[in-house]
Amino acid sequence: MPDTLAQALAWGRAELARAGVGSPDADAALLAAHVLGLSRGDTEARAILGAPEPTGYRDLVRRRAGREPLQHITGTAPFRQLDLAVGPGVFVPRPETELLVQLALDHAHAWREAGELHPAVIDLGTGSGAIALAVATEDPACRVTAVEREPAALEWTRRNLAGTAVRLLECDYRDVTPEAAGRFRVVVTNPPYVPDREIPEDPEVRDYDPPTALYGGDGAGMRLPCAAMDTALRVLRPGGSFIMEHAESQVHLVAHALAERGFRDVELHHDLTGRPRATTAVLAGTRT
Ligand SMILES: C[S@@+](CC[C@H](N)C(=O)[O-])C[C@H]1O[C@@H](n2cnc3c(N)ncnc32)[C@H](O)[C@@H]1O
Missing domain, CATH: 3.40.50.150 (Vaccinia Virus protein VP39)
Structure with a gap:
């Protein structure tokens, strides 16, 4: 049986904590939110409701565990009221x-x-x-x-x-x-x-x-x-x-x-x- 979103999030948090990421809970949730195209709050609500693990989530967690910046993986950085496009070179x-x-x-x-x-x-x-x-x-x-x-x-x-x-x-x-x-x-x-x-x-x-x-x-x-x-x-x-x-x-x-x-x-x-x-x-x- 495929994992649930809640199980995937728990795995993601543990992987990121093991890799020394400073904010493993937030980053695990934000990566899932990115894959699902939802806010962090909506993602966590779906996890409580028993939603399935989204395809591609574990690959993103592995990249983050390799210490690639979260913002390079999602392609955006929040700043005041803005969401700025960011990536290699900036x-x-x-x-x-x-x-x-x-x-x-x-x-x-x-x-x-x-x-x-x-x-x-x-x-x-x-x-x-x-x-x-x-x-x-x-x-x-x-x-x-x-x-x-x-x-x-x-x-x-x-x-x-x-x-x-x-x-x-x-x-x-x-x-x-x-x-x-x-x-x-x-x-x-x-x-x-x-x-x-x-x-x-x-x-x-x-x-x-x-x-x-x-x-x-x-x-x-x-x-x-x-x-x-x-x-x-x-x-x-x-x-x-x-x-x-x-x-x-x-x-x-x-x-x-x-x-x-x-x-x-x-x-x-x-x-x-x-x-x-x-x-x-x-x-x-x-x-x-
Ligand atoms: C610390 S970053 C700040 C970027 C942005 N202002 C921010 O706060 O997120 C410094 C920026 O200054 C640019 N920079 C460095 N030396 C420069 C120069 N002599 N003339 C123009 N830009 C320069 C860098 O390429 C980089 O984008």
């Missing part, structure tokens, strides 16, 4: 980066309160387009630009941003100038910032996220974050906002680099688990 957006979107929305809102009807926002190193598209979706009054350089990532950026209001610049964010891109009220970025020697332990990150999305350079991982600050100095309007994700270990390096460049109101922000993972700052000068 950085999988993380839950902690949702904080950056909220900060960008809050800063854009402040500009609107100050009389700017359509604040211009630029996302440096957009990858899947996660931050740019979330801002444009949640505050359609913003004029959003996204910048990405890597050809493999751009396949996914183009796919996610096609038909949306986000303008895509396919170039190195170190080369963005006001002459080519205009000036912005908000610069937001989740740049590569992992210190060179801190190779991530999770195979999902180490073996699947592109190295060009991870390592920031200069040993401490600060070269590309500092380059994003320098681009912000060029393209922000006076009084404009700079918003950046970083590692916990980089809090002081980031604050120092911003102060060195003349940014003021440097403020640290914590993610939902209480870790200091983002810094905001304001470009000196009177708001115009």
Whole structure:
């Protein structure tokens, strides 16, 4: 007799736990939901009602047990209100980066309160387009630009941003100038910032996220974050906002680099688990 969905889920949970997957229960259920084309809740309800095991489920569990990222297997990553297409070649957006979107929305809102009807926002190193598209979706009054350089990532950026209001610049964010891109009220970025020697332990990150999305350079991982600050100095309007994700270990390096460049109101922000993972700052000068 074929197994039931409930038996398959129990097997999946055990396989994934044995393989060291951090969230075996959720992943076993989400893979079944993917095969069935249902939500996780509906899948679990079907399991209770005695539904049969779906064809192909065990193959997906075996891939996940080999530590292929869940999002590469399902082809999508949830991010705020979005489901983004992801796969090999692009950085999988993380839950902690949702904080950056909220900060960008809050800063854009402040500009609107100050009389700017359509604040211009630029996302440096957009990858899947996660931050740019979330801002444009949640505050359609913003004029959003996204910048990405890597050809493999751009396949996914183009796919996610096609038909949306986000303008895509396919170039190195170190080369963005006001002459080519205009000036912005908000610069937001989740740049590569992992210190060179801190190779991530999770195979999902180490073996699947592109190295060009991870390592920031200069040993401490600060070269590309500092380059994003320098681009912000060029393209922000006076009084404009700079918003950046970083590692916990980089809090002081980031604050120092911003102060060195003349940014003021440097403020640290914590993610939902209480870790200091983002810094905001304001470009000196009177708001115009
Ligand atoms: C950590 S990932 C963040 C992706 C996305 N913003 C997110 O939060 O999910 C950094 C991204 O910056 C891109 N990138 C790295 N260096 C770049 C550069 N010099 N110019 C433009 N994009 C760059 C990488 O290809 C990658 O997509």
